[in-house]
Amino acid sequence: xxxxxxxxxxxxxxxASHDDHxxxxxxxxxxxxxxxxxxxIGTLYIWFAFTMLLIGGAMAMxxxxxxxxxxxxxxxxxxxxxxxxxxxxxxxxxxxMPAFVGLANWxxxxxxxxxxxxxxxxxxxxxxxxxxxxxxxxxxxxxxxxAPAFGWTFYxxxxxxxxxxxxxxxxxxxxxxxxxxxxxxxxxxxxIMNMRAPxxxxxxxxxxxWTWFITAFLLIAAMPVLAGAVTMMLTDRNFGxxxxxxxxxxxxxxFQHIFWFFGHPEVYIMILPAFxxxxxxxxxxxxxxxFGYSSxxxxxxxxxxxxxxxWGHHMFLAGMPxxxxxxxxxxxxxxxxxxxxxxxxxITTMWRGSMSFETPMLWAVAFVILFTIGGFSGLMLGxxxxxxxxxxxxxxxAHFHYVLVTGALFSIIAAVFYWLPKWCGRMYNEKLAxxxxxxxxxxxNVLFFPQHFLGLAGMPRRIPDYSLQFxxxxxxxxxxxxxxxxxxxxxxxxxxxxxRNGKPVNGxxxxxxxxxxxxxxxxxxxxxxxxxxxxxxxxEETSHIGH
Amino acid sequence: MLGKRFSPRLSFITHLKKNLAFVRIILLxxxxxPQFVQAEYGLNLPEGVTSISRDIYSLxxxxxxxxxxxxxxxxxxxxxxxxxxxxxxxxVASNFHESTAVELVWTLVPLAVLIAIAFPATKxxxxxxxxxxxxxxxxxxGYQWKWQYEYLDEGVSFFSSLDQASKDATRDIVARxxxxxYLLDVDNRLVLPTGKRIRFLMTSNxxxxxxxxxxxxxxxxxxxxxxxxxxxxxxxxGVYRGQCTELCGKDHGFMPIVVEAKSEAxxxxxxxxQKEKQKAAAAAGDREWTKEELMAQGQKVYSGSCASCxxxxxxxxxxxxxxxTGSPIASGDVKTHINIVLNGKAGTAMQAxxxxxxxxxxxxxxxxxxNALGNSAGDIxxxxxxxxxx
Numbered sequence: 001x002x003x004x005x006x007x008x009x010x011x012x013x014x015x016a017s018h019d020d021h022x023x024x025x026x027x028x029x030x031x032x033x034x035x036x037x038x039x040x041i042g043t044l045y046i047w048f049a050f051t052m053l054l055i056g057g058a059m060a061m062x063x064x065x066x067x068x069x070x071x072x073x074x075x076x077x078x079x080x081x082x083x084x085x086x087x088x089x090x091x092x093x094x095x096x097m098p099a100f101v102g103l104a105n106w107x108x109x110x111x112x113x114x115x116x117x118x119x120x121x122x123x124x125x126x127x128x129x130x131x132x133x134x135x136x137x138x139x140x141x142x143x144x145x146x147a148p149a150f151g152w153t154f155y156x157x158x159x160x161x162x163x164x165x166x167x168x169x170x171x172x173x174x175x176x177x178x179x180x181x182x183x184x185x186x187x188x189x190x191x192i193m194n195m196r197a198p199x200x201x202x203x204x205x206x207x208x209x210w211t212w213f214i215t216a217f218l219l220i221a222a223m224p225v226l227a228g229a230v231t232m233m234l235t236d237r238n239f240g241x242x243x244x245x246x247x248x249x250x251x252x253x254x255f256q257h258i259f260w261f262f263g264h265p266e267v268y269i270m271i272l273p274a275f276x277x278x279x280x281x282x283x284x285x286x287x288x289x290x291f292g293y294s295s296x297x298x299x300x301x302x303x304x305x306x307x308x309x310x311w312g313h314h315m316f317l318a319g320m321p322x323x324x325x326x327x328x329x330x331x332x333x334x335x336x337x338x339x340x341x342x343x344x345x346x347i348t349t350m351w352r353g354s355m356s357f358e359t360p361m362l363w364a365v366a367f368v369i370l371f372t373i374g375g376f377s378g379l380m381l382g383x384x385x386x387x388x389x390x391x392x393x394x395x396x397x398a399h400f401h402y403v404l405v406t407g408a409l410f411s412i413i414a415a416v417f418y419w420l421p422k423w424c425g426r427m428y429n430e431k432l433a434x435x436x437x438x439x440x441x442x443x444x445n446v447l448f449f450p451q452h453f454l455g456l457a458g459m460p461r462r463i464p465d466y467s468l469q470f471x472x473x474x475x476x477x478x479x480x481x482x483x484x485x486x487x488x489x490x491x492x493x494x495x496x497x498x499x500r501n502g503k504p505v506n507g508x509x510x511x512x513x514x515x516x517x518x519x520x521x522x523x524x525x526x527x528x529x530x531x532x533x534x535x536x537x538x539x540e541e542t543s544h545i546g547h
Numbered sequence: 548m549l550g551k552r553f554s555p556r557l558s559f560i561t562h563l564k565k566n567l568a569f570v571r572i573i574l575l576x577x578x579x580x581p582q583f584v585q586a587e588y589g590l591n592l593p594e595g596v597t598s599i600s601r602d603i604y605s606l607x608x609x610x611x612x613x614x615x616x617x618x619x620x621x622x623x624x625x626x627x628x629x630x631x632x633x634x635x636x637x638x639v640a641s642n643f644h645e646s647t648a649v650e651l652v653w654t655l656v657p658l659a660v661l662i663a664i665a666f667p668a669t670k671x672x673x674x675x676x677x678x679x680x681x682x683x684x685x686x687x688x689g690y691q692w693k694w695q696y697e698y699l700d701e702g703v704s705f706f707s708s709l710d711q712a713s714k715d716a717t718r719d720i721v722a723r724x725x726x727x728x729y730l731l732d733v734d735n736r737l738v739l740p741t742g743k744r745i746r747f748l749m750t751s752n753x754x755x756x757x758x759x760x761x762x763x764x765x766x767x768x769x770x771x772x773x774x775x776x777x778x779x780x781x782x783x784x785g786v787y788r789g790q791c792t793e794l795c796g797k798d799h800g801f802m803p804i805v806v807e808a809k810s811e812a813x814x815x816x817x818x819x820x821q822k823e824k825q826k827a828a829a830a831a832g833d834r835e836w837t838k839e840e841l842m843a844q845g846q847k848v849y850s851g852s853c854a855s856c857x858x859x860x861x862x863x864x865x866x867x868x869x870x871x872t873g874s875p876i877a878s879g880d881v882k883t884h885i886n887i888v889l890n891g892k893a894g895t896a897m898q899a900x901x902x903x904x905x906x907x908x909x910x911x912x913x914x915x916x917x918n919a920l921g922n923s924a925g926d927i928x929x930x931x932x933x934x935x936x937x
Contacts, residue, residue: 070729072717078797078864145866151794157771158754158796162691162896164867246772252755253770287634289644317757318768319775322676326669333661337654343621344653350628354640357633365629369622376614383664385671386607388766389592392757392792457589458761460792463800465717467730469589543644 024526033128036120038105039524043423044127045102046416052094052134053409057485059087064447064481067474072465080464081149082141088152089170092270093177094134096404099412100273101126101184104212106423108188110517110524111206113197113533118190119183126183133176140166151462153263156244156255160236167237171230178223185219188212197516199535203297204542206515207290210297211276214304215269221308222265229258253318260311268307270404272300274371274411275342278364281418282346284513285361286353289543292345299338299345306335316387325384332382336375343372358510359433363414366441367407374402377452392462395455401448406441413440413491420495421509425523426502432494440487446480514543593762596783596808600764602671610664617660675764678778681746685737689749689756689769689791691896692798692855695903696737699748703821706903707735708851709801730800731788734851736807740814741781749775752898754796760789760806768793781808796896797867798855832906832930838914841927845915848908853916856896861920868896872921881926884913885936901937906930 025031025040035041062083066074105123109116117123140147145164148154159167192213196205205213232243232255242248244255275296283290290296312320312328320328346368355361377399381390390396421427450473455461459470466474508518519541520528533541594604632638688695693708710732716722723729739745749758749769759766763779781787789804809817836844850859853871857863861871871877876884888909889901900909907930917924 071720071723076797076864077800078867081794081797081799143866145864149797155755155794158794161894162754162796246770251773253773286632287640289642291644292646292650293644295650317766319770319773322672325672325676329668329672330665333665336661337657340657341650341654347621347625347628348649349644350625351632352628352638352641352643353632354634354638355629355632356635357629365625368625372618372621376618379614380607380610383606383610383668385603385668385675386610388675388764389603389607389761391766392759453590456592458789460759460790460800462794463790465730465800467728468723468726 034124036116036124037526038109038117038120038123039423039526041117041123041127042102042104042106045098045105045130048127048130048134049095049099049102049412052090052098054488055138056087056090056095057488059083059090060481061485063087064478066464067466068478069475070466070468070471077464078146078149081151081462082147084462085148085151085154086137086141089137089148090134091404092152092266093174094130094137096270096408096412097181098130100212100215100270100408101181103208103273103277103412103415103419104184104188107419107517108191108209108212109195110422110520110528111209111515112192112195112200113516113529113538114191114195115527115529116195117187118193118195119187122183123187126180126187129176129180133173133180136169136176137173140169143169153259154233155259156233156236156252160233160244163237168234171234174230175227178227181219182223185216185223188216189220197529197532197538199532200538203294204538206276206542207279207293207296208273208276211272211279211300214300215272218265218269218272218304218307222262222269225258226262226266229255229262232258253315256315256318257311260314261308263314264311265304265307267400267403268303270408271371272304274367274408275300277411277415277418278346278367280515281360281364281414282349282368283543284418284510285358285364286350286355287512288349288353290345291348291351292341295341296345299341302338303335306331306338310335313382313384313387316384317391329382329384333379336379336382339375343368343375358417359428359430359437360414360418362434362437362441363410363417366437367410367414370402370406370410370441370445374399374407377402390455392460393455394451394459394461397461398448398451398455401451405448406444416495418510419517420498421502421505422517422522422524424499424502425504425521426498427505427509428494428498428502432490432497436487436490436494439490440484443480443483443487447477447484448480450474450477450480514541516541595762595764596781596785596787597763597765597779598782599671599675599779600762602674603764606668606671609667613660613664675778678746678776680744681778682743683740684746684748685739686748686750687758687769689751689753689758689795689802690898690903691753691796692791692802694737694756694758694802694804695752696735698818701818701822703818703825705735705821707733707737707805709798709803710734711850713801714850728788731790731803731805733803733805736786736805738807738809738814738817739781740811741784741808742811744778744780747777747779749777753896755793756791756795756802757793758789758804759792760787760804762787762789763806766792781806784808784810797864801855828905828907832910832934835929835931836907836910838918838927841911841914842918843911844908845911845913846919848904848912849915852900852904853912861916861922871916874922877916877920877922878924881913881917881924881928882936884917885909885928885933888913889933889936906933906937909933 026034032040032044066080105117143166145166148163148167148170150158150163192209235241236243236245242250244250244252279290279296310328310332312324313332316325381387381396381399417428417433454470454473457470459466505522507521509522516533519537592604592607594601684699686697686699693706695706697704712726713730713732716726716729747765749767750773751769751771753771756769757766758769763781765777765779767775767777785808787806791799791802856868857871863870876887887897889899891897891899910928910930910933913928916922917926
């Protein structure tokens with residue numbers, strides 16, 4: 001195995017030496033269109049994700065404005081449904097997933113001592129599909145009949161027989177987003193398997209690389225299932241098939257089975273890389289090796305396997321036989337075991353460390369606490385009989401925003417603060433970044449915590465107007481929402497200010513950080529690891545081995 | 548009076564409102580809005596009024612306290628560590644980073660806790676899935692956006708949709724504040740007897756809906772073409788409210804459920820009344836109606852059955868719901884018009900209203916649509932015409 005890798009590496013080196021491989025980036029706009037450089041493509045992904053985050057966030061602001069008080073204030077219920085639908089789709093497929101792919105592009109080659117991603121041209125393509133898919137999805141807003149208004153889960157037959165014409169554009173957009181994700185995942189796997197420094201064993205790899213490696217397999221397995229679901233929708237809508245129509249022998253519940261067979265792995269696609277990020281940041285600022293490295297790897301793999309066999313817990317009330325409900329309940333609550341192991345490992349890593357709380361650490365700690373709160377509500381939701389009272393209420397809304405906003409999104413923000421100085425060679429404004437952290441972390445809890453109460457008090461999700469007893473918590477939640485939304489203006493300023501005016505930093509941005517990415521200059525040169533790192537270097541940069 | 552309104556329990560929230568809800572306070576004197584006094588700031592599930600809802604409540608509280616216990620332990624250790632193991636306090640980092648024994652403990656202990664929770668959860672699930680031995684059966688059918696209730700043993704059947712007062716109040720803040728059950732009130736309540744084991748059958752006529760009444764501990768999806776079931780035995784007389792909980796299109800937020808639990812004797816009286824009403828409605832179709840009567844009745848039924856899609860003024864929503872105003876059907880051949888209202892249009896949201904409304908109501912709607920909303924076909928439709936067209 002190791003000879004093969006070395007041979008391949010040699011071959012690439014020889015091949016590369018024919019070209020002028022010490023050139024810098026091309027000038028102008030064409031640099032970004034034609035680039036095959038993993039750092040450029042990572043940057044493109046991250047800015048795209050950030051743009052989509054702001055667009056999806058603007059939709060959330062509209063939703064919270066409409067729900068600020070009872071009554072229909074601004075637009076009609078149909079438009080409200082379009083907003084909840086597009087908000088969900090854009091945040092999942094436009095913001096969170098591309099942001100993680102962007103981080104993978106930047107960091108994985110740097111962390112495994114590779115020159116670049118294994119498939120650079122495909123890398124370019126998988127990014128450049130995204131803006132077109134995103135634009136097509138957004139264009140539905142301007143079509144007659146409006147954008148899709150059936151929720152991001154697009155349950156049939158609301159999304160087939162009863163949906164606006166623009167739904168076909170939505171289907172095509174989902175197909176393209178799926179292509180992009182699958183190509184990104186193939187690239188990650190190919191890179192880790194083939195481009196890793198010859199002297200780096202799998203169990204030497206940093207946790208971020210490990211979690212992305214596992215995530216990439218989830219993507220390859222799950223995205224085609226989604227493509228199948230939307231294709232069946234397409235033929236049901238346009239070619240007279242009846243996959244999801246009981247009148248023609250189909251079954252609307254089958255749609256839910258297919259959707260959630262994709263949908264549940266999907267939520268782990270959005271959280272496993274987050275686990276990896278936090279596992280990089282906490283040891284750095286606790287100045288202590290990650291506790292239980294190998295158990296972290298095994299826990300991630302267990303979660304990934306379990307994620308394929310628990311989809312039914314989204315459908316406890318769809319008319320599932322009792323045996324199915326019992327099985328899915330047991331399998332679901334079982335996931336809390338490996339997830340618990342991860343949380344315990346992070347906390348033990350902090351225990352008797354020598355901690356300091358720079359901005360990335362603050363976000364990582366907030367992630368551990370708030371993601372765990374989302375995990376608790378997840379455990380409650382997993383109990384099938386109790387789910388009767390929680391399903392499709394604001395309790396669920398609170399749950400998945402705790403795991404996706406204070407979980408996935410917070411980890412992405414943590415990663416950006418952690419690695420931004422490496423990317424641009426400059427330090428952000430620590431004082432402002434801390435103000436931003438406290439602003440965001442307080443407002444996000446004002447935003448989402450009361451939604452637990454709203455759900456238990458009986459407020460269904462996806463409603464544009466509500467009865468008066470829900471007025472107060474909705475108003476509090478909206479105020480938190482506006483404050484959280486505004487925090488992104490400050491975040492934008494901090495990032496732009498860092499890129500333009502930040503103080504230059506050296507290669508090892510964080511004095512206690514270990515990892516190959518810190519052994520190169522800051523900003524990371526356009527081409528890194530032309531010669532792979534030695535075993536000695538790898539051992540020095542891998543704190544969990546030996547000592 | 549003012550002092551009473553500001554009970555200490557509400558003071559925090561009231562204080563917040565005073566500071567933050569400036570828009571409302573400018574709009575009207577907020578002290579006069581009844582919702583301040585009536586609102587119950589629910590933080591938790593209620594226990595409910597059926598054995599199922601109480602079982603679910605105990606289960607909910609059990610898991611909740613287990614989570615609180617774990618949270619105190621985990622976050623406690625974490626916060627302790629964050630306070631005492633800081634670099635700024637001179638803490639020196641240890642280097643331990645592996646222990647199979649510890650990993651085993653925090654794998655096996657949570658597993659044991661989960662198994663302990665799984666036992667009562669399984670018991671409750673088995674009980675609530677057992678819909679046998681029912682004393683009576685109610686079939687619930689979801690429509691965009693109303694519910695149909697059929698008492699299968701009695702032959703009584705009716706539709707239940709959002710009350711007119713709530714509809715009027717969606718864009719009227721004064722009316723809203725005067726309506727104690729805004730969006731949680733209906734025109735026809737589902738009346739059920741206490742002390743009887745009632746089996747519910749759920750299905751749908753169009754998209755997926757979900758029927759939820761929290762106090763009964765019943766929530767079940769209503770799928771088109773399939774039937775789900777559920778059961779409840781209500782212990783206390785009272786009115787219990789709920790809503791549709793599966794996104795079902797534009798007016799998903801506007802299809803509430805109101806269950807009125809009566810003593811068995813009162814329930815029987817009510818059933819007898821319903822049977823009389825159904826006879827009277829059938830009789831109304833046997834006589835000739837004047838145009839004025841048809842138009843007046845038509846406006847009423849139109850706003851209940853048609854306006855949510857086609858709009859109060861008949862404009863519809865372009866690209867989603869066609870307009871009635873200027874529609875070739877509403878101004879063309881009356882037979883086509885009767886046909887589409889009676890039988891709906893397959894593959895669209897247009898329902899078959901022949902199954903839902905009486906001859907006289909259908910005649911009234913069609914007459915109204917042809918002679919109002921900007922149309923002036925001039926003809927009228929009699930209930931007898933509808934009867935023969937069925």
